[in-house]
Amino acid sequence: MATISNDTFKFLKDLSKNNNKEWFTANKKRYEVAKADFEAFVTDMIKNMAKFDPPITNLEPKKCIFRIYRDTRFSKDKTPYKNNMGANFSVSPSKIHDHAGYYIHIEPGKSFLAGGAYEPQAPWINNIRQEIDYNTKEFKKIISAAAFKKNFGEIKGDKLKTVPKGFPKDHPELSLLQYKSFLLVHDVDDKLVTSDGFMKHLIDVYKSMKPFNDFLNRAAE
16 A cells, blocks of 8 residues: 655655745755655545545546645735645535545644535535434434544534524534534544555544545535
8 A cells, every 4th residue: 555755744844844935946856756655645545445435436636636835815824835735535526615525634743634524505504404403313323433433533613603594492403503514533643644554544534434424415415
């Protein structure tokens, strides 16, 4: 199985300390090597993830990977580059985030695996809440599974301070319905990221995430 090289990790560490155009230009060859290394890893990820989530097979690695160049037009932070490499795996038919998928974020000291629904737009979030209301027992079984608890603990995401429209104030599952994002996050340490066992680890984590994603995607259909 593919691995993340120590050189790629070292490049990201150095970039975080020298996030400017002059340094990046001088180290462009290092970036190209790191980029190719991450793309090879993502290619192998798709092959392995497709074994338990077949639609993933059709994803193109290059289209899954985020650009390292930051859009600084509306940000106070004017550093030109991201200090991480990331990729998103979703079968969404559009560029709008309207289906749950899988995400990998590689950054020294801050690497993590994630998935679910990030700030879903009104039609989808409304459908997710209805799906939870209609199939509460199924959803609670998913988020209480041993592997789910081990890998994610609980759902992450901001919550409404009020009651979602269309639901009573005394709804027994109000705390679940108030989520504005339905996210799962699994932190990984630096040593694991560059180890031979990282691919197997992330596949196991994503497998435990799939029932959650399937439930959210059912609400997107």
